[in-house]
Amino acid sequence: xxxxxxxxxxxxxxxxxxxxxxxxxxxxxxxxxxxxxxxxxxxxxxxxxxxxxxxxxxxxxxxxxxxxxxxxxxxxxxxxxxxxxxxxxxxxxxxxxxxxxxxxxxxxxxxxxxxxxxxxxxxxxxxxxxxxxxxxxxxxxxxxxxxxxxxxxxxxxxxxxxxxxxxxxxxxxxxxxxxxxxxxxxxxxxxxx
Amino acid sequence: xxxxxxxxxxxxxxxxxxxxxxxxxxxxxxxxxxxxxxxxxxxxxxxxxxxxxxxxxxxxxxxxxxxxxxxxxxxxxxxxxxxxxxxxxxxxxxxxxxxxxxxxxxxxxxxxxxxxxxxxxxxxxxxxxxxxxxxxxxxxxxxxxxxxxxxxxxxxxxxxxxxxxxxxxxxxxxxxxxxxxxxxxxxxxxxxx
DNA sequence: CATCTCATGTGACACTGTCAACTATGCTCA
DNA sequence: TGAGCATAGTTGACAGTGTCACATGAGATG
Numbered sequence: 001x002x003x004x005x006x007x008x009x010x011x012x013x014x015x016x017x018x019x020x021x022x023x024x025x026x027x028x029x030x031x032x033x034x035x036x037x038x039x040x041x042x043x044x045x046x047x048x049x050x051x052x053x054x055x056x057x058x059x060x061x062x063x064x065x066x067x068x069x070x071x072x073x074x075x076x077x078x079x080x081x082x083x084x085x086x087x088x089x090x091x092x093x094x095x096x097x098x099x100x101x102x103x104x105x106x107x108x109x110x111x112x113x114x115x116x117x118x119x120x121x122x123x124x125x126x127x128x129x130x131x132x133x134x135x136x137x138x139x140x141x142x143x144x145x146x147x148x149x150x151x152x153x154x155x156x157x158x159x160x161x162x163x164x165x166x167x168x169x170x171x172x173x174x175x176x177x178x179x180x181x182x183x184x185x186x187x188x189x190x191x192x193x
Numbered sequence: 194x195x196x197x198x199x200x201x202x203x204x205x206x207x208x209x210x211x212x213x214x215x216x217x218x219x220x221x222x223x224x225x226x227x228x229x230x231x232x233x234x235x236x237x238x239x240x241x242x243x244x245x246x247x248x249x250x251x252x253x254x255x256x257x258x259x260x261x262x263x264x265x266x267x268x269x270x271x272x273x274x275x276x277x278x279x280x281x282x283x284x285x286x287x288x289x290x291x292x293x294x295x296x297x298x299x300x301x302x303x304x305x306x307x308x309x310x311x312x313x314x315x316x317x318x319x320x321x322x323x324x325x326x327x328x329x330x331x332x333x334x335x336x337x338x339x340x341x342x343x344x345x346x347x348x349x350x351x352x353x354x355x356x357x358x359x360x361x362x363x364x365x366x367x368x369x370x371x372x373x374x375x376x377x378x379x380x381x382x383x384x385x386x
Numbered sequence: 387c388a389t390c391t392c393a394t395g396t397g398a399c400a401c402t403g404t405c406a407a408c409t410a411t412g413c414t415c416a
Numbered sequence: 417t418g419a420g421c422a423t424a425g426t427t428g429a430c431a432g433t434g435t436c437a438c439a440t441g442a443g444a445t446g
Contacts, residue, residue, distance in 0.1 A: 003412080003413090004411080004412050004413070004422095004423080004424075007412090007424080008423090008424065011424080011425085032401085032402070032403090033402080033403065033404090034401090034402080034403095042424090042425065042426090043425065043426050043427075044403090044426090044427090045404085045405085045425070045426065045427075046424075046425055046426080048404075048405080048425095049423080049424055049425065050424090053403080053404075054403065054404090107304075110353060110354075110357045110359070111300075111357065112357075113358070114357065114358045114359060115358055124359060125364075128359075128364060145364075145365050145366045145367070146365070146366065146367050146371070146372075146375060147375070148365060149360060149365035149366075149367050149372050150347070150372050150375050150376055150379070152350075152354070152359075153347055153350035153351045153353075153354050153360065153372055154343070154346055154347040154350050154376075155350065156350040156353055156354055156359075157345075157346035157347050157348065157349040157350025157351070157353065158346045158350070160303060160346075160349050160350065160353055161303075161345070161346050161349055164303045164304065164305075164307065165306070165307045165308055166303070166307060166317060166321075166345075166349075167342060167346065171318075171321060171338075172338050172339070172341060172342035173338045173339065173342075174338070174339050174342050178339070179339075179342050179343050179346055182339060182340070182343050182383075183343055183347075185383055186343070186379040186380050186382070186383030186384075187379050187383075189379070189382050189383045190375075190378055190379030190380075190382045190383060191379075195443095196443080196444090197391090197392080197393075197442085197443050197444070200393080200443090201392090201393065204393080204394090225432085225433065225434085226433080226434065226435090227432085227433080227434095235393095235394070235395085236394065236395050236396075237395090237396090237434090238394070238395065238396075238435085238436090239393075239394055239395080241394095241435075241436085242392085242393050242394065243393090246434080246435075247434065247435090387446105388445100388446090389444100389445080389446080390443105390444080390445075390446095391442105391443090391444075391445095392441105392442100392443090392444100393440105393441095393442095393443100394439105394440085394441085394442100395438105395439080395440075395441095396437105396438085396439075396440095397436105397437090397438085397439095398435100398436085398437085398438100399434105399435085399436085399437105400433100400434095400435095401432105401433080401434090402431100402432080402433070402434105403430105403431095403432090403433105404429100404430085404431095405428105405429090405430090406427105406428090406429085407426105407427085407428085407429105408425105408426080408427080408428100409424105409425085409426070409427095410423100410424090410425085410426095411422105411423090411424085411425100412421105412422090412423090412424095413420105413421080413422075413423100414419105414420085414421075414422095415418105415419095415420090415421100416417100416418095416419090416420105
C-alpha cells in the first residue's frame with residue numbers, strides 16, 4: 001500500500017511527465033489538461049489539485065528543463081582535459097541541443113515569465129552561474145559577466161534561429177555548430193586583442 | 194460609392210491593423226477573431242473571406258513586420274557618413290528595437306513558419322540580404338555570410354533574452370546595447386586577427 | 387431591369403480552461 | 417477498533433474559442 005502523500009506526489013510527477021511528452025510529440029496545442037489527465041491516468045480536473053492553473057503546470061516543466069541544463073553544464077566543468085574554449089563551446093551547445101531535441105520545450109523555457117516564480121528564477125540563475133564559470137575560464141573573472149551576456153545571448157539566438165528555420169545552411173553557408181565555434185574564436189581574439 | 198474590390202481591400206487591411214493593435218495591447222491571447230472583427234467593424238466570420246484561417250491572418254502581420262524591418266535597415270545603408278561598425282550596430286539594434294517596442298509582434302515574427310508561405314520567406318530574406326550588405330562592409334564579401342549568421346543570431350538572442358527577462362543588468366552588468374557593441378568589436382578583431 | 391457573384395452575417399458545433407459540488411479513501415485520535 | 421476528518425480525485429456546468437455550412441443582401445454585369 002502507498003501512503004496518500006506518496007500517491008499524490010506520484011500523480012503530480014505523472015502529470016508533469018505526461019505534459020512533457022505531449023509537448024514533445026504534438027507541440028503546445030497538444031498539451032490539453034484533458035489530454036494530460038488522460039495520459040497520467042486521472043481525470044481532466046485532477047491537475048487543479050496540484051497546480052494553480054495550466055500555466056503553473058507548464059512552469060513546472062520549464063523549471064525541470066532549466067535544472068536539467070544546469071546539471072549538464074555543471075558536469076562539463078569537471079572535464080579538465082579539454083581546453084576552456086572546448087568546454088565553453090560544449091556548454092553553449094548543451095543549451096542549443098535542447099532546442100534541437102525538444103524545440104517546444106525550449107520555446108517554453110524562454111516564454112515562461114521568470115519574474116513570477118522564484119523556483120523558476122532560481123533554476124535559470126543556476127544555468128547562468130554555470131555558464132559564468134565556463135566563461136571566466138576563458139576570458140578571466142573581470143570580463144566574465146560582459147562576455148557571458150554576449151555568449152549566452154548568441155547561443156540563445158542560434159537556437160532560436162535554428163528553431164524557426166532562419167539559420168538555413170544554404171543561405172549562410174554555416175550551421176549552428178560552426179557559428180558557435182566562430183563566436184568563441186571571436187570572443188577569444190576580442191578579449192586578448 | 195466604393196467599388197466592391199476597394200471595400201474588400203479596405204476590410205482586409207482593417208483586419209490586419211486591428212489584429213496588430215490587439216496583439217500590441219494585450220498579447221496573443223487578446224487576438225481573437227471576434228475581437229479582431231469587432232475592432233475592424235465586421236463580424237467574427239468576416240476574416241474567413243480574406244484569410245484561410247487565423248494562422249494566415251497572423252502570418253500577414255508577420256510579413257508586414259519583416260518588410261518593415263527590411264525597409265528600416267535598407268535606409269540605414271544610405272548613411273555613408275557613419276562607419277561600417279556604426280551602421281552595422283544600428284542595423285542590429287533595429288531588429289532588437291522591434292523586440293523592445295512590440296514584443297508580441299517580435300515573437301510572432303519568429304514563430305511564424307517561414308517554410309510555408311513564400312511571401313513570408315521573401316520578406317525574411319529581404320532582411321537577411323540587407324544585413325549581409327552591412328556585414329560585408331565590415332568584414333568583406335568573403336566572410337560576410339559566416340559572420341552574418343553569427344551577428345544575426347546574436348542580435349536575435351539579445352532581443353529574445355531581453356524579452357524573456359533573462360538579460361537583467363544586475364546579473365550581467367551590461368545591457369543589450371552594450372552587448373551589441375561588444376559583439377561587433379569582437380567580430381572586427383576576430384576577422385582581422 | 388434581371389441575374390449573377392461574392393463579401394459578409396449568423397447559427398451551430400466541438401473543444402478548451404476553469405470552477406463548484408460531490409465522492410471516496412487514507413489518515414487521526416479516542 | 418471505529419467514528420470523524422482531511423483531501424485527492426471525479427463530474428457537471430459554463431463561458432469563450434476557432435471553424436464551417438448556410439443565409440443574405442448589395443455591387444457588378446448583361
